[in-house]
Amino acid sequence: MSWRSETPEDATPPDEALPPRSRPVRDWLSRNRTVLLALVTWVVFAAVAYTTYRITGDIRYKDILHALEATTWTDILIAGFFTVVSFVLLAGYDVNALRHLGKQANLVQVGMIAFSAYAIGNTVGFGPLSAGAVRYRGYSRLGLSGEQIAGVIAFVTLSFGLGLTVTTALAALVAADQVAGFAGLTPQMLRLLSAALLLALTVAAVILWRSDGWLRPHMPRPGIALGQLAITAADLMVCATVLWVLLPQDLEVSWISFVIIYAIAIGLGVLSHVPAGLGVLEAVILTTLGGSTGTDALLGSLVLYRVIYHVVPLLIAVVVVAWTEALEAFHSPRLEWAERMGTLLAPSLLGSLAVICGVMLIFSSVIPAREANLVWLAGYVPALLIEGAHFLSSLIGLVLFVAARGLTQRLDGAYWLTLGAASAAFLFTFVKALAPYEAVMLAALIGFLLLSRPLFDRPALLFSQTLTPPWIAGIATVAISAITILLFVQKDVAYSHDLWWQFEISAEAPRGLRALLGVVVLSALIAIRSLLQPSRPEPGMPDEAELQKALAIVEGQDMGEANLVRMRDKSLIFSDAGDAFLMYAVQGQSWISLFGPIGAPRAQAELIWRFIETARAKGGRPVFYQVPPSLLPLCADAGLRGLKLGERAVVDLEAMDLQSSQWAEQRQALRKGERMGLAFELLEPADLGPILDELQQVSDAWLAHHDTREKGFALGRFERDYVAEQPVAVLRAEGRIVAFATVMQTGTKAEATLDLMRFARSAPPGSMDVLLCNLLVEMKRQGFRSFNLGMAPLSGITAHQAAPFWNHLGQSVFEHGERFYNFRGLRSFKAKYRPDWQSRYLVTPGGVSPLAALVDVTLLIGGGLRGVMRK
Structure with missing residues (x-):
């Protein structure tokens, strides 16, 4: 077996269902989207x-200046008042999102985060300066997890889109006679289309609320949904009123008709992806209202609206x-x-x-x-x-x-x-x-x-x-x-x-x-x-000098798994001071970092940013795999979100006492090994030369018996140079090696961990426990403080009603995915050793599906689709 295998390796990437000829087109569109x-x-x-x-x-420029001068301070103050009301309502989006997630937070703190997010999103509106990054940074400091912050952003985005649609349709029903001409429709046709849209949305909501499908847990309670709809409608009307009070007095359009026109303009601005909808709002307003009043006065009002509603809140x-x-x-x-x-x-x-x-x-x-x-x-x-x-x-x-x-x-x-x-x-x-x-x-x-x-x-x-x-x-x-x-x-x-x-x-x-x-x-x-x-060169494998530099860093830190850098299948990024590094590999569009930065804590933030910038410069998406909780705030600062992958089992060797009743099962395993004549030995790298051939035979037989192939990236492979660099625990029966395990450790003796653990078919039953128990005893004797048994994938993921979809999917796979992978059995086996369970996360950009990133991780570990299909 591959002891530290932690991905459902039989998962089939979704693009295999596509016709062969469609994949190149889809891949090209995906690469260049x-x-x-x-x-x-x-x-x-x-x-x-x-x-x-x-x-x-x-229109002449001087006409616009005259129109601006004609706007009274009273109108400007009223517009400012409605702007304040609008931002108060916008904060209600975030409050409702937190209620949906079952979270309580200080309203002042939430208001500050929401106000800053909307001030940026409304004004700049694109990419690196988006409101989503502000929410990730702010809410992560309030104790929300990456999944919960993603839920807040999804709730806000979806509720705005649905609220905009519902509000516009309702307003169109009321004022169809006044606005049908702007849309090129008859009033009857506009009412029919609006009623059909409202009916379809109502039916869909009722079906989702009454169903027990996978989407049901993500639906807000009816009270929250109706409250959010009311907030959206009120906000839309208030925003329209900000511009309405600035418009010339001779405008021959009712307020309700203007709200509909404004809603359409906002929707088109969002769909255009133009920063802040600049020009789109102006074009729609001028096109629809240009015949009702002077165009110069409209332009002056639009300029003032941009200043009052966008620039002033940002300031x-x-x-x-x-x-x-x-x-x-x-x-x-x-x-x-x-x-x-x-x-x-x-x-x-x-x-x-x-x-x-x-x-x-x-x-x-x-x-x-x-x-x-x-x-x-x-x-x-x-x-x-x-x-x-x-x-x-x-x-x-x-x-x-x-x-x-x-x-x-x-x-x-x-x-x-x-x-x-x-x-x-x-x-x-x-x-x-x-x-x-x-x-x-x-x-x-x-x-x-x-x-x-x-x-x-x-x-x-x-x-x-x-x-x-x-x-x-x-x-x-x-x-x-x-x-x-x-x-x-x-x-x-x-x-x-x-x-x-x-x-x-x-x-x-x-x-x-x-x-x-x-x-x-x-x-x-x-x-x-x-x-x-x-173009920056494609990431290459480290040379010997870089590898030795990385190994020196590994030796001085506490994580034994960092020794996977010895596989030489990952590229490296070093900190400027040379006291930390980050190892990564590329699969598809994903640039995947294993564990995140390793080494001096002061270099972690810099390495995370450099990795993200390097990936984005090449058109890739940065992904961090098996990240500890301590790195999540730094990732959130960079606008990334963390989703729980599972938990790793860490045995406290200092507290382990085989003479106590809690460790009776392990004590019996050791005695059983003695009765069967099994001999345990931990060999240092200098002593491995004579037995490498025998270890190779055991490994090849194990791979053949399980009809599998070597993995990589987050797992070791049996390569002689790699195996010979680290201690190996062997179990002998009548002088022959029947089982072995490679051991990863560092000079701090804070942690030791396993990598490869393989058995010959002739190994007696229970050899796995015998080998592992002896190894735990030996590591304790050598002064190591803890022993990492590896990760139990998808374990420890909570899936309460307000949890994000990822949690429900992970728990469902953990409970019902035994035909693909022994999820529950693996956790039960490790639980026998009374470990502490430590969470590990998959970190991705906010707009990237974690499933797409996990598919790339699976392919990378399995050595491509063929390796995944062969387990």
């Missing part, structure tokens, strides 16, 4: 920008987090939770603020400055300096946008680049046009960066990393937006080649053209560098 999604996002946004430009053909969130960072100076025990939350959320919020400031600088470079400010500046500042400050500010905006990615990853290089760029841009605001709002935003970014300096402690080069397709798509979105704004603002200026060479204070179009050219050229260079950057 991120790039394809980025391209689709870029194309959608380009189409939206073009549509918006055509709709506003008769408030950053202020709150910066305040919690400042609390550290007071060391107030009552506010320790706030300090922890601030530490976790600050990088994401500061990254979002850097994005906003960068976009602001780029857009301001193509929008005319106040003429009075320019005339006043011309009396004190040379025109060439004004031109240079204007041009450089636009480039600094792009630098801030790119550096934001590094801020979310806590890179010290990104910190200093952002601080320097923001400081330069702050000075330029006084030179280019006396821009007070830009100066305030940049000053806020600088101040919050200075307060948060200790958080950015990862020594890594920002530009050594390749930008991912979503970030390149984000840069393209900003560039397209700037082009659209310039064309709109300067639509009355006749283009000529002479514009490029006009350097006059009053010449706004030439100044905007040059700034836009600089942004486009620099954006293209950044994108081309990322796309054409030499």
Whole structure:
């Protein structure tokens, strides 16, 4: 048997059910889905920008300024009030999600996490700055497991989608006469479609609530579901009201009709994957309401809405987090939770603020400055300096946008680049046009960066990393937006080649053209560098020097399983100080780390981040296999989730007493071995040479008898060089070896563990217990403190009603999967030795199915599909 085998090796990957010709297409789509999604996002946004430009053909920039000035402070304050109400309701999503999971948490803490998550998600909306990463970081510090946090995110996402659908359908039933024309339908047809959709959703919900299927445990209780639906409906109406109060008074559309239009616009924005739905909301509102009032007034209202509902909450969130960072100076025990939350959320919020400031600088470079400010500046500042400050500010905006990615990853290089760029841009605001709002935003970014300096402690080069397709798509979105704004603002200026060479204070179009050219050229260079950057070589196996370096680290730490690095079938990443390493292998799209970082605890966070970045740079998904609970917070900080795999059995050798009644069964096994004439011996590596042939014969016979083949990655193989490097416990009968086990241990003597354990067919019954009991006694005699019996897969997984689907699946397989693997029998065998059970986890990115990652792990251990099918 393979003692430490811990995966259901007979599992068949789901893609085997696909027709052979469909698999290459599916694999290609799977490999390139991120790039394809980025391209689709870029194309959608380009189409939206073009549509918006055509709709506003008769509108002039000055008309929008007049519309903004016509908005009263009363309307702005009312919109601000409804924004506060909206974010309070949004926090209700998280509260309901925790209720569904049966969890209680401090409402202030939940509100802080939810507010920060929505401030980022609503404003930036893509990838590394997403709300999901904020929830993982925040809720992990409140004691929620990876499965529970994933449940919160799934609940929030699903309930928003369903709530949006139900609310829109209900509103359409009420106001079909008013909105049917916008949809190109008759009122009767719109009512029929809405009623059919509501009926279908109701029937589906009733069936799921009354059924006993696998999805039933994940359904929220009717009270929670109805409460969540009410929150979603209220939030949608409140959000629509924020924009509604800013719209011109002569709008000939009722409030309920506008709520429906707003809901449709929000839904299309979500489906477009454009960051924050930028342009999609504007295009839908202008298309549907453009004939009811002035388009210039609509555009002014939309601009104010973006500022009030998106930018201001983000600034408030950053202020709150910066305040919690400042609390550290007071060391107030009552506010320790706030300090922890601030530490976790600050990088994401500061990254979002850097994005906003960068976009602001780029857009301001193509929008005319106040003429009075320019005339006043011309009396004190040379025109060439004004031109240079204007041009450089636009480039600094792009630098801030790119550096934001590094801020979310806590890179010290990104910190200093952002601080320097923001400081330069702050000075330029006084030179280019006396821009007070830009100066305030940049000053806020600088101040919050200075307060948060200790958080950015990862020594890594920002530009050594390749930008991912979503970030390149984000840069393209900003560039397209700037082009659209310039064309709109300067639509009355006749283009000529002479514009490029006009350097006059009053010449706004030439100044905007040059700034836009600089942004486009620099954006293209950044994108081309990322796309054409030499591909990182595929991970190779360590050479002898690297292996010896890793073994020196293994010898000085406490985990015996780390000796699997001796297999030489895994690639290595070392910490900068050389005091820790991480071993991994690649299977399909999964880059799989075994156990996580090994060595000095201070290097763990850096190695986790480096592994994640390396995997993503190659288009792979980072996966951590058999991770201990102590690493889950670090993984959560990187936006990953942990799902329980099972429990490993660890025997406390210091407490083991074979003379006590609790160990009577093991004491009898030792006596039985003596009566059968079985002789135990633990051989050191120097003594193995003469018996390797005999060990090989036992191993080959065992493999043939069980009709299986050697495994790898998380399990050892019988390879002479590998076996000869570690102690081997042998059991002899009449001088012949009838059983053996390889032993992994370290110099700290904190733990020893087994790897291979194989028997000849001639071994007497009970030889397994005889060998193991003798080995436990010998390890105790040598001073080892514990003995690791390996993992019992899928054991110890709870599956209460509110537990995530993974738990229910794992428990079901554990209870009913005996035909595939001896799950319960293996746990029962190990339980005889009275071990402590220690949880182990599979850690994956938030959007990745753990089943897909586990299939890749199974294939990697089994040596491919053929090895899995042969057990």
